[in-house]
Amino acid sequence: MQKILVIEDEESVRSNLLKILQFEKFHVIGAENGYVGLQVAKEQVPDLILCDIMMPELDGYAVRNTLSEDPVTATIPFIFLTAKVDKADMRLGMSLGADDYLTKPFTRNELLNTIFARLDKQAAFNIQFQEKLDRLRGSITYSLPHELLIPLTQIQQVLQTITNTSDSIDQHKIQEMTKGAYASSLRLQRQLQNFLLYALLQNTAVDLEQVKGLRGNCTSMATSAIADVAIEKAKDFEREFDLHLELQDTSIPILEANLAKIVEELIDNAFKFSPPGTPVRIESILDRNMFILYVEDQGRGMTNEQIAKLGAYMQFERKYEQQGIGLGLTIAKRLAELYGGELTIDSIPGKTTVCVTLPM
Structure with a gap:
């Protein structure tokens, strides 16, 4: 069951929205102001948020801006509810990451069509993301062990050869073999360092302070x-x-x-x-x-x-x-x-x- 958070300070409007969405079999949560909505969004992580713009103390823009700073809540589909909207307001909302606007008064069909459109878009995005993640896992599963094992095997072979034939192999040959083993060790080291660096950069990219x-x-x-x-x-x-x-x-x-x-x-x-x-x-x-x-x-x-x-x-x-x-x-x-x-x-x-x- 998909979860929808409704942040609306007018009790009658919030109550009507909750009833409509409950009838459509959504799991709905109501929040009477922006502060409560922020807390619920972070604790419950809903599938979509409906949020009024004009609210006392913490308005809808501030709610959206705060949620966008948290990687956990930043990608939740977000729809503004407003009594009126001009181009400046719309540009501000979109710059903060809003997905759509609903201008009051709106009909039941307008509400549901907007919600379903955003949920469908998010579902398509999730599928694409999962496909990319699966391809990445497949690449790691295939490439990483293969590329790390090659230099490791070369090092082992050199050490085994020197150990088994140390009495009969000449010094010049040993130097050649150890030089090759050292080159393989550098290759292995660089691959491991790149792997760790890539993981670090991916984590850094989602941390604005870093x-x-x-x-x-x-x-x-x-x-x-x-x-x-x-x-x-x-x-x-x-x-x-x-x-x-x-x-x-x-x-x-x-x-x-x-x-x-x-x-x-x-x-x-x-x-x-x-x-x-x-x-x-x-x-x-x-x-x-x-x-x-x-x-x-x-x-x-x-x-x-x-x-x-x-x-x-x-x-x-x-x-x-x-x-x-x-x-x-x-x-x-x-x-x-x-x-x-x-x-x-x-x-x-x-x-x-x-x-x-x-x-x-």
């Missing part, structure tokens, strides 16, 4: 931070001569470690998916109040569908995947968004350009 805290940081010498990461990545892939840097220095309101992480993931992908001997270009420019970073490679590229489906654990053409569980681009994208920016991808066969835009 987001505000992030945006209070600054990187004073962006060129140096970007160049250091780019050069180290080029060395990792033994492609120092493929790296081309064209950077403009400035201060950017982003934590240096997070800027470095964005750059690291984008350049890692650029080298990973482009052939040695082809250029990887890193360029930064200042455009009005925006800092724009371009990372360009001449790899196989991505289709529009692949770009549209950019998300956690997505593998683009997995048969070509070399390493990683596809979190790099997602982490870079999420970081840019947390700082009020965006990440876009423009790709054709033979050329991919990733653009990160951050407000100054």
